[in-house]
Amino acid sequence: MKRFANRQEAGRALAARLADHAWHEPIVLGLPRGGVPVAKEVATTLDAELDVVVARKIGAPGHPEYGVGAVTADSEPIYDPRVLKALNLTEEQLSHTCDREREEAARRTALYRGDRPFNLKDRDVILVDDGLATGVTARAALHWVAKHEPRSLTLAVPVAAKDSIGTFRTRVVAILIPKHFGAVSRWYDRFDQTTDDEVLKALE
Numbered sequence: 001m002k003r004f005a006n007r008q009e010a011g012r013a014l015a016a017r018l019a020d021h022a023w024h025e026p027i028v029l030g031l032p033r034g035g036v037p038v039a040k041e042v043a044t045t046l047d048a049e050l051d052v053v054v055a056r057k058i059g060a061p062g063h064p065e066y067g068v069g070a071v072t073a074d075s076e077p078i079y080d081p082r083v084l085k086a087l088n089l090t091e092e093q094l095s096h097t098c099d100r101e102r103e104e105a106a107r108r109t110a111l112y113r114g115d116r117p118f119n120l121k122d123r124d125v126i127l128v129d130d131g132l133a134t135g136v137t138a139r140a141a142l143h144w145v146a147k148h149e150p151r152s153l154t155l156a157v158p159v160a161a162k163d164s165i166g167t168f169r170t171r172v173v174a175i176l177i178p179k180h181f182g183a184v185s186r187w188y189d190r191f192d193q194t195t196d197d198e199v200l201k202a203l204e
Contacts, residue, residue, distance in 0.1 A: 002176070006190040007034065007130055010158035011041025013175050017156075018126065019045055024151055025123040029053045030202070031141055032112060033194035035129035038158060040202045042128055050203060051118070053127070054108045055141040056101035058094055060087055070140035071098055073106035075147065078140040112199055120148035127153070130191075131184030132160035132174065135167060142170050159187040 004010035026048035030039030036052060043050035058069035058077060068089060069079035077098045079091055091098075125145055129138055138155055145153055153170050160174035161181040176187060185191040 004188050007037040011038035014156055014158050015042045015045035023124045027123050028126045031129040032199050036199045036202050038130050039128035052112050053141045054105045055137040056105045057137050058098050058101055067134050067136040070137040071102045072140055072144040073109045075144045078143050080136055120150045122151045124152045125150040127155050129157050132157045132164050133184055135164040
């Protein structure tokens with residue numbers, strides 16, 4: 001199965017897949033940080049507005065990289081009940097981690113967006129990330145966007161784990177759906193950390 005050279009190439013491939021649809025006042029929301037370079041390519045091709053929505057992963061105790069849930073700056077956390085059950089965890093046990101990640105989401109939202117109001121009502125919203133593993137951060141972001149009454153909501157990613165796609169009620173568009181997913185980085189030749197400066201530059 002093919003790989004992407006980098007996030008820009010992945011974004012162009014995704015944009016080509018999305019371009020044949022008639023979008024109504026489209027807005028492309030990148031998930032910072034890695035989803036933003038992908039989202040920029042999509043927004044450019046669709047001639048759409050580009051913005052961000054920040055969702056932060058709530059990691060398992062002792063394993064912060066393993067997401068059991070996610071939260072945005074101003075909405076309730078979304079947890080994966082299967083993972084909570086498997087790890088014998090409760091939402092209460094994760095409340096401090098959740099609060100910390102919510103604060104970080106608020107800080108990053110202010111950094112990237114300032115205090116500009118969101119205008120998503122009655123628009124076609126395309127949420128973009130660089131890949132979909134467990135999908136927990138995307139789910140929190142989608143939950144947040146849905147509260148803003150969009151006309152339609154689409155999750156678009158260059159590569160996705162097959163198991164995760166089936167857990168979404170939202171329409172998911174993915175280029176690669178590998179049988180053996182591994183990790184998002186596995187499907188890119190170059191997968192550098194995206195910086196805050198790169199996000200801000202993309203949003204200019």
